[in-house]
Amino acid sequence: MRRARIIDPFEPAEIRRLVREFGSPLLILDCARVRAQYRKLKRALPRVNLHYALKPMPHPAVVRTVIEEGGFLDLATSGEVQLAARLGVDPARCIHSHPIKRAADIANALEFGVRTFVADNPDEVRKFARCAGEVELLLRVSFRSPGAVCDLSRKFGCDPEAVLPLARGAAELGIGVRGLSFHVGSQTPDATKHVEALEACTRLMAAARRERLGAFDTLDIGGGFPIDYARRVQDIGRFCAPLRAAIAKLPQRVRVIAEPGRYIVGPAAVAVASVMGRAQREGHWWYYLDDGLYGSYSGQLFDHARYPVVPLREGGELLPAVLAGPTCDSIDVIAENLMLPKLKEGDLIVGRAMGAYTWASATDFNFFPRATVVAVNTRRGDGSGVVETLP
Secondary structure: OEEEOOOOOOOHHHHHHHHHHHOOOEEEEEHHHHHHHHHHHHHHOOOEEEEEEOOOOOOHHHHHHHHHOOOEEEEOOHHHHHHHHHOOOOHHHEEEOOOOOOHHHHHHHHHHOOOEEEEOOHHHHHOOHHHOOOOEEEEEEOOOOOOOOEOOOOOOOEOHHHHHHHHHHHHHOOOEEEEEEOOOOEOOOOOHHHHHHHHHHHHHHHHHHHOOOOOOOEEEOOOOOOOOOOOOOOOHHHHHHHHHHHHHOOOOOOEEEEOOOHHHHHHHEEEEEEEEEEEEEOOEEEEEEOOOOOOHHHHHHHOOOOOOEEEOOOOOOEEEEEEEOOOOOOOOEEEEEEEEEOOOOOOEEEEOOOOOOOHHHOOOHHHOOOOEEEEEOOOOOOOOEEEEEEO
8 A cells, every 4th residue: 555646547647557557457446436426325315324235346445435434334245244344344334234144144244243134034034033132124125126227126025015924923033123125226217116115115114113013213225326337327316306305204213224336336436458469350350358248347247237438549540349358258248339449459448437346246267367456545635545456
């Protein structure tokens, strides 16, 4: 770790400098942009406690930045619990949101100090019988969202009609139920489904309180807040306006939390790859990069994302081009039908909005190493920038 001036790591000159220093492929993570994204979402949802979901980018610099901003964490695995513990995070600022857990996952989270967990079926509720006095549950409810890019209610969540029976089962075991949670999916086009789910959960929580089945004073509205990729999305303030209005109608006793991941970190990183070879095929220049679908561009497969890609070389005639990854697999093609200047070995290609579900889901297939992560501007308000690398 070394001190540096505050920089804009997305500027071409800084990108080139960082590649000279740290090599390629490189993922440049700007903590100043993490702060900006966190603050924009906080302004859009002022009554909501934001629990950063580590899944899209479990980098220590992001976790520290969120905590410094007064945020919270959404942990889902023992590895994420261990990372939070290593960083000295207060466990009271964390929830464990994976609806399906091994006994060891529960034990590890309890040892760290997490006390709020999520469950969505009777088998999962019964896993907490032995620690009934130590934990509180959020029951996850399913609200299918066909309009979302990733429908997260397909895999997790109980039907709304199952909430009260599930709460009764928890009460019989002496397990405290704090409230409900939902996640209507990722990259949703608008907040209609969020509002629908919130209103349904409000009615369910009122019914559960009437039966004295638990406190039911916490509502987790999940994530799914969209960011720009190849297509623009609604400004976050406009997106959240109907959700903000629905939250304002909740009783003051109800604490609202959210689990943003992509929105916080997606726009805060760029991926940089080098051209390692080229060939002309069927009238197109094929440029083979040292990063691809098995690396930082894995989100194109797993997350259905399409990242804007641009060359740092400017000028010259634009020619039909294809960008391919480095592996021997024919599926490893990043983008086709592009118009690019004629590139040569060593030229750089930059992928934008690549902070979420990129490095986190990358592999070392074919023994091509994952990109080095360089976190910059990791300190706030003291006039210094810090460069921190993670291989």
